Amino acid sequence: MLEVRNLHARVEGKEILRGIDLAVGAGEVHAIMGPNGSGKSTLAQVLAGRDTYEVTAGEVLYKGQDLLGMAPELRAVEGVFLGFQYPVEIPGLNSLYFLRAAVNAVRTHRGEEELDAVDFMALAQEKMKAVEMGEDLLRRPVNAGFSGGEKKRAEIFQMTMLEPALAILDETDSGLDIDALKVVAHGINLFRSPERAIILVTHYQRLLDYVVPDFVHVIQNGRLVKSGGKDLARQLEDSGYAWVEEEAGEGSGLGERGPAA
Amino acid sequence: MELDNELVGSEYKYGFVTEIEADHVPPGLSEDVVRLISEKKGEPEWLLDWRLKAYRYWVKLEKSEAEPKWANVRYPAIDYQSIIYYSAPKAKKDAPKSLDEVDPELLATYEKLGIPLNEREALAGVAVDAVFDSVSVATTFKDKLADMGIIFCSFSEAVREHPELVRQYLGSVVPYSDNFFASLNSAVFSDGSFCYIPKGVRCPMELSTYFRINAAQTGQFERTLIVADEGSHVSYLEGCTAPMRDENQLHAAVVELVALDDAQIKYSTVQNWYPGDKDGKGGIYNFVTKRGKCAGRNSKISWTQVETGSAITWKYPSCILQGDGSIGEFYSVAVTNNRQQADTGTKMIHMGRNTRSTIISKGISAGHGQNSYRGLVKVLKGADNARNYSQCDSLLMGSECGAHTFPYLEVKNNSAHIEHEASTSKIGEDQIFYCRQRGIKEEDAVGMIVNGFCREVFRELPMEFAVEAQKLLGVSLEGSVG
Numbered sequence: 001m002l003e004v005r006n007l008h009a010r011v012e013g014k015e016i017l018r019g020i021d022l023a024v025g026a027g028e029v030h031a032i033m034g035p036n037g038s039g040k041s042t043l044a045q046v047l048a049g050r051d052t053y054e055v056t057a058g059e060v061l062y063k064g065q066d067l068l069g070m071a072p073e074l075r076a077v078e079g080v081f082l083g084f085q086y087p088v089e090i091p092g093l094n095s096l097y098f099l100r101a102a103v104n105a106v107r108t109h110r111g112e113e114e115l116d117a118v119d120f121m122a123l124a125q126e127k128m129k130a131v132e133m134g135e136d137l138l139r140r141p142v143n144a145g146f147s148g149g150e151k152k153r154a155e156i157f158q159m160t161m162l163e164p165a166l167a168i169l170d171e172t173d174s175g176l177d178i179d180a181l182k183v184v185a186h187g188i189n190l191f192r193s194p195e196r197a198i199i200l201v202t203h204y205q206r207l208l209d210y211v212v213p214d215f216v217h218v219i220q221n222g223r224l225v226k227s228g229g230k231d232l233a234r235q236l237e238d239s240g241y242a243w244v245e246e247e248a249g250e251g252s253g254l255g256e257r258g259p260a261a
Numbered sequence: 262m263e264l265d266n267e268l269v270g271s272e273y274k275y276g277f278v279t280e281i282e283a284d285h286v287p288p289g290l291s292e293d294v295v296r297l298i299s300e301k302k303g304e305p306e307w308l309l310d311w312r313l314k315a316y317r318y319w320v321k322l323e324k325s326e327a328e329p330k331w332a333n334v335r336y337p338a339i340d341y342q343s344i345i346y347y348s349a350p351k352a353k354k355d356a357p358k359s360l361d362e363v364d365p366e367l368l369a370t371y372e373k374l375g376i377p378l379n380e381r382e383a384l385a386g387v388a389v390d391a392v393f394d395s396v397s398v399a400t401t402f403k404d405k406l407a408d409m410g411i412i413f414c415s416f417s418e419a420v421r422e423h424p425e426l427v428r429q430y431l432g433s434v435v436p437y438s439d440n441f442f443a444s445l446n447s448a449v450f451s452d453g454s455f456c457y458i459p460k461g462v463r464c465p466m467e468l469s470t471y472f473r474i475n476a477a478q479t480g481q482f483e484r485t486l487i488v489a490d491e492g493s494h495v496s497y498l499e500g501c502t503a504p505m506r507d508e509n510q511l512h513a514a515v516v517e518l519v520a521l522d523d524a525q526i527k528y529s530t531v532q533n534w535y536p537g538d539k540d541g542k543g544g545i546y547n548f549v550t551k552r553g554k555c556a557g558r559n560s561k562i563s564w565t566q567v568e569t570g571s572a573i574t575w576k577y578p579s580c581i582l583q584g585d586g587s588i589g590e591f592y593s594v595a596v597t598n599n600r601q602q603a604d605t606g607t608k609m610i611h612m613g614r615n616t617r618s619t620i621i622s623k624g625i626s627a628g629h630g631q632n633s634y635r636g637l638v639k640v641l642k643g644a645d646n647a648r649n650y651s652q653c654d655s656l657l658m659g660s661e662c663g664a665h666t667f668p669y670l671e672v673k674n675n676s677a678h679i680e681h682e683a684s685t686s687k688i689g690e691d692q693i694f695y696c697r698q699r700g701i702k703e704e705d706a707v708g709m710i711v712n713g714f715c716r717e718v719f720r721e722l723p724m725e726f727a728v729e730a731q732k733l734l735g736v737s738l739e740g741s742v743g
Contacts, residue, residue, distance in 0.1 A: 048698050049697075049698070050694055052690075071697070072694065072697040072698055073697045073698075073701060073702050073703070075698075076697065076698050076699055076700035077700040081698075082698050084695065084698075087695065088689065088691040088692050088695045090692050090696075090709075090710055091713055091714065092715070092717070093709050093710060093712070093713030093716075094713075097709075098696075098699070098701075098709065099699075101701055101705070102699035102701060105699070105700035105702075106700050109700070141713060142695075142713075158699065162699070
């Protein structure tokens with residue numbers, strides 16, 4: 001589904017990604033872990049098409065197409081979803097109206113008919129239950145006055161409404177208490193399917209107790225320095241990132257890849 | 262209310278010129294021109310006298326260079342002797358008695374502007390008075406309204422048919438000596454709309470006037486007078502467009518509203534005069550005096566304006582809250598893009614007891630646009646328990662534009678309760694990227710964000726016009742981000 005090859009990217013002249021290789025297949029859940037400033041969020045943003053980051057080398061194939069050549073909105077309607085670490089507030093813009101525009105953009109792209117307000121509401125009410133979203137929240141402007149947990153739940157709710165093929169969730173677990181974390185994890189697990197791939201970008205092991213990944217990658221200084229199964233996350237939790245750094249220094253595991261898509 | 266979000270073509274699409282033979286007076290202003298206008302309209306002596314008083318007053322003002330200079334706008338001096346003060350499409354007969362007699366070229370013009378004057382095709386529930394350059398060319402649904410005692414006609418007709426009403430209220434809210442442009446208008450005003458709602462009547466449809474400047478070198482000086490008698494309700498709309506021309510054209514209108522006991526007037530404007538080109542060439546100078554008087558107890562006047570056009574906008578729709586318990590409201594969206602300038606706001610004058618006012622102003626600046634909010638809240642000595650809430654928000658798009666806020670407060674009564682909030686924000690790349698990541702195109706995203714910003718004002722507009730306003734905003738701001 002997704003193949004990242006030797007991806008380099010920089011912001012304001014500073015190189016953040018320094019040769020990322022990653023292959024994600026349908027049905028897989030990949031966790032990307034790493035210390036602060038390692039390039040985790042940059043990778044997520046670059047994949048979504050944020051133009052503050054300049055891609056200097058490498059390529060990304062999504063379903064065999066050149067992802068980096070696509071506008072952000074095209075990536076979105078083609079099925080790439082980014083769950084934001086800090087979802088932005090848009091005062092005055094009704095959440096439901098916004099989400100209907102988004103859902104209909106995807107549907108139009110697929111050659112499906114747009115949903116009218118009634119059908120859209122019916123769908124929204126069904127999906128809301130999974131993430132325990134109150135309808136009152138959706139009657140408010142986009143993310144306006146939402147608590148941290150509400151914003152993250154709203155992101156997961158949007159994901160389930162948009163039904164992307166590839167969901168990149170950027171620190172969706174940060175700032176959540178344990179109950180909210182369980183709700184969010186439940187939403188993600190319901191979303192898992194053999195046709196879909198998920199990339200979980202996270203700092204902590206915590207989320208991975210509830211959403212068990214197929215692969216875990218460690219990113220450091222803009223490179224994937226170690227990859228493994230779900231146990232790798234636990235090792236990191238116990239021993240921190242320092243031992244990976246030492247190993248990476250010896251050259252093992254550099255650029256290691258998951259199975260081909 | 263959910264609004265359709267659709268962005269239309271980026272060009273000013275009302276910029277065409279109608280080829281029609283016109284009857285106009287030579288350029289320039291003199292006592293003779295004022296007399297000629299009055300004569301052409303067959304006006305009674307008292308009105309000519311009023312015009313002449315206004316003219317003489319204006320001459321004094323001009324000599325003492327009393328053209329207002331305090332607004333935060335810049336423009337070269339206007340040569341008042343180069344303007345044509347009266348231009349009317351030549352009628353085949355005297356005045357058209359019905360729509361069948363209106364020049365088909367004119368009907369086609371309004372059709373093209375999306376304002377069908379044919380009653381069968383007209384927007385259901387909206388009666389239209391169409392003003393073309395200096396004269397009203399048609400008024401729809403007049404008979405239907407007349408059955409309820411509502412008078413809705415051109416100003417000229419009102420002078421002929423209802424002189425007592427016109428004489429009683431003309432200049433009662435905006436006297437001819439009010440300000441430079443109001444004096445000029447009082448001397449040379451040619452037409453406009455008149456509306457009277459009798460006691461206890463709720464007007465069953467929106468009344469609207471559609472102003473069109475067509476002729477070159479011509480100024481438009483219309484006057485609108487609306488009187489809502491005791492317990493009556495009316496909702497009134499105005500729209501305006503003009504051809505694209507390289508020279509600036511002056512539009513100096515006066516609007517007076519009078520609300521008697523328990524009466525309510527809602528006045529909405531969607532102003533889309535030609536704004537000039539990208540470099541600021543051409544466009545309308547929109548120097549307008551609008552004021553309403555809540556003369557009666559518990560009366561209410563509400564102004565809603567969406568100002569997207571004009572090279573320069575200078576207007577302050579205001580409320581004099583004279584009656585005890587009366588309410589004034591001002592909801593405004595003003596957009597300035599490219600080289601447009603706007604200095605707009607309101608005055609709320611609290612005179613009666615328990616009077617309340619609300620001001621919601623949204624300024625949007627893009628390109629090199631300069632946008633100023635200027636508002637006065639004045640509470641007089643006798644105005645016990647006056648309340649005002651003001652909110653002024655500015656949205657900046659790009660780094661070359663400007664937003665300015667000039668709130669003035671004069672309170673002479675300690676029981677007044679006044680709140681003022683202001684904010685300035687920049688349309689965020691974060692917001693646009695968030696929308697695009699959800700599959701929404703950049704221009705639609707900008708439209709949605711801006712419309713969200715304006716929501717509190719748009720929801721005050723009648724439905725069809727809210728949609729229209731939203732489209733206009735999209736057109737005005739197209740290409741401003743990125």
